[in-house]
Amino acid sequence: MSVSEAKVVTGQLANLSGNDPSGNTRDDCAVISLKHVTREYAGHGSVVRALEDATFSIVAGEWVAITGPSGSGKSTLVNMIGCLDRPTSGELKIDNINTAAMTATELDRFRADKIGFIFQQFHLIPYLSALENVMLAQYFHSMTDETEAKTALQRVGLGDRISHLPSELSGGEQQRVCIARALINNPPILLADEPTGNLDAANQKIVAELLQDLHRNGHTIVMVTHDPEMAGLAQRRIALSHGKVFCHPVGGPMVTLRRATDRL
Amino acid sequence: MTKPGLSGKLSLFGMLRRSLIHRRARSISALIAMTVSAGVATALLTLYADLDAKLHKEFRSFGANIVITAPASAPLRPDALARVQDIAGKDALAAQFAYAVATTDTGTPVVVAGTDFAAVKRLDSWWQVDSWPEPSTADAALLGQRAAQFVGNEKAVALNFAGHLITLHGVGRIKTGGEEDSRIYMPLAAFTAWTGVGPSVIELQMPGGAATVEATMARLRQTLPEMQVQPVRQLVEGESKIVDRTHALMYGAVLLIALTVAVSVLATLSASVLERRRDFALMKALGGSQMQLMGMFLLEALTLALAGVAAGFVVGSAAAWAISEGNFHTAALPHLSVLPLVFLLNVTIAAMAALFPARVLRGLQPAALLKGE
Structure with a gap:
């Protein structure tokens, strides 16, 4: 998507970002909702505005791709959606709860409940087995349950690799452990940051199919990607440039999952 | 949650x-x-x-840290040592000394000290003595390194004190590098019987630090006011x-x-x-x-x-x-x-x-x- 093709959505134009074919925001269905969200950082004697007046929402069960060049504000946006950071101004609601008003401790708890992270570099703890890596997310959420963790690994096709250390798994397998870990607490939102960025074509396909499967089962997926083909799997793209949000309205460029995965 | x-x-x-x-x-x-x-x-x-x-x-091995001296006019009271020991406690080591100047068989004046060898051996363990006399031997003598030079025969040391003669059997030599080297030591009882002079000095080794020594000296001064109680300053302060x-x-x-x-x-x-x-x-x-x-x-x-x-x-x-x-x-x-x-x-x-x-x-x-x- 080029900037010229996209419609600048700031402030009043944000209504285009919902799933409503009329272009109106459906806040009642939104699992993620940003209104005039700005994030500024203190720089060397100046203020850097990493995200400016972002307004859009994502409804439950939607698959959204966030795209944009380096420095465009993707990480800042993902930090806030992932409850790792709070806006300088504006309102950010996750599951209808304004996270901007939360304390750091409340945000930690909220993050464990609401967000499942899938990382480009997997980020598995090297001295824990696949099963224990999944259970780690349970540990910080509530109570560990070995049976549930095994089931999650079976779901991603790693039922026979549960006792392997990350160093004994391929990149694709590690990413699947990461997905199982993201799913284990049944969060309403899956936040995938370049989920196939470190994978070969075969494993990209496996992970893409897994995400497709999760989406079919009703998970909300917010995926940051540079890969146009992966972005094409999403129902909608949110593009960022220089801290500003550009959204494709519903009906923008869409690629069917079958076609996209076929290409992979 | x-x-x-x-x-x-x-x-x-x-x-x-x-x-x-x-x-x-x-x-x-x-x-x-x-x-x-x-x-x-x-x-x-x-x-x-x-x-x-x-x-x-x-520090105990360096000998006495308190010296109790009788007034010049009179010797120590007979019970002085027992009272000192009583005040200082059973861990303290004490020995009394009597002094007189006698002449040897070569006519040289020499300081003769009467003491209890067993007590001195414990008190002054740092003394270099080649052979300590048996406490039961009444005529045994320890000859200081220098004093031995003025004696004709170490095995039969003839001494004269105001016309009273005595012959001692030198059983060993003593070397300290101090004034002890110029003395001849003999058993106190024999010394008093020979010279008629009683003990005038008690050397006391008080265990503990400077504060304990000071406190003991204060008690000694209070109990024995007629005596001079002095610390061996260098030792107490050095310790x-x-x-x-x-x-x-x-x-x-x-x-x-x-x-x-x-x-x-x-x-x-x-x-x-x-x-x-x-x-x-x-x-x-x-x-x-x-x-x-x-x-x-x-x-x-x-x-x-x-x-x-x-x-x-x-x-x-x-x-x-x-x-x-x-x-x-x-x-x-x-x-x-x-x-x-x-x-x-x-x-x-x-x-x-x-x-x-x-x-x-x-x-x-x-x-x-x-x-x-």
Whole structure:
């Protein structure tokens, strides 16, 4: 998507970002909702505005791709959606709860409940087995349950690799452990940051199919990607440039999952 | 919401154990630093606990630290020694002396001292005597190194005091480098019978530091007001200075080593956190609170500190034993009483060393770190 093709959505134009074919925001269905969200950082004697007046929402069960060049504000946006950071101004609601008003401790708890992270570099703890890596997310959420963790690994096709250390798994397998870990607490939102960025074509396909499967089962997926083909799997793209949000309205460029995965 | 808990296969201690084993080299390095710290503290504190007793014992071998002298007009009262011993306590060593100037068979004047050889042998153990006389031998004599030169026959020392003659059997020589070298020592009873002169001096070795000596002298002056009670100044002050300086040296050594170890542990723990920033960032992203992460890290530092205390106590006690044996010829047994102090020191070092890494943890930006930025 080029900037010229996209419609600048700031402030009043944000209504285009919902799933409503009329272009109106459906806040009642939104699992993620940003209104005039700005994030500024203190720089060397100046203020850097990493995200400016972002307004859009994502409804439950939607698959959204966030795209944009380096420095465009993707990480800042993902930090806030992932409850790792709070806006300088504006309102950010996750599951209808304004996270901007939360304390750091409340945000930690909220993050464990609401967000499942899938990382480009997997980020598995090297001295824990696949099963224990999944259970780690349970540990910080509530109570560990070995049976549930095994089931999650079976779901991603790693039922026979549960006792392997990350160093004994391929990149694709590690990413699947990461997905199982993201799913284990049944969060309403899956936040995938370049989920196939470190994978070969075969494993990209496996992970893409897994995400497709999760989406079919009703998970909300917010995926940051540079890969146009992966972005094409999403129902909608949110593009960022220089801290500003550009959204494709519903009906923008869409690629069917079958076609996209076929290409992979 | 349920609180994070421990069940199933994954536990906090399990993760800690695996983490320490996974970073073996780093863990061993930190453990060695903590062991050195605890070992040095144990050794010094164990020696410190016995130091006063050992130094005082050493000083006892230098002889009397109090001299009690009768007034010039009269000798000591017959019960003086018993009263002094009573005031000073049973651990104090005392011996009385009587002095007279006699002439030898070569016509040379010489100081003859009457004393109790058994008491002097204990009191002045630093004297170099080639052979102590038997206490039961009435005519035995110890000849000072210089005095022996004025005697014609050491086996039959003929002395004349105001026309009264006596022949003593010289059984050994004495060498101190002091005035004792110019004297001839003989049993007190024989001396008094020969000269008619009673004892005029009591030398007292009082165990304890300067304060104890001063207190004993005050009691002696009060009880025996007719006598002059004087300290052997150099010895009392020297002992006090050496004890104080040794204490200061030990404190300084513990502090210096503690600081050195703290820097080493700080470097190790900092490197440990910096190496695992991504792991901690991941835990934060998974919902781990600042308190939980800090708790995990501090638990790791505390575990290393405790392991260091256990190993250091064994190593330090062994070192104290060896040092004590080598310097004081007596073993310093392990003192369990030093354990709380060593524990406190190591935990303080670990806590101090954990401050910087804890700041690193507080400033973690999970998103940036997990993104590889």
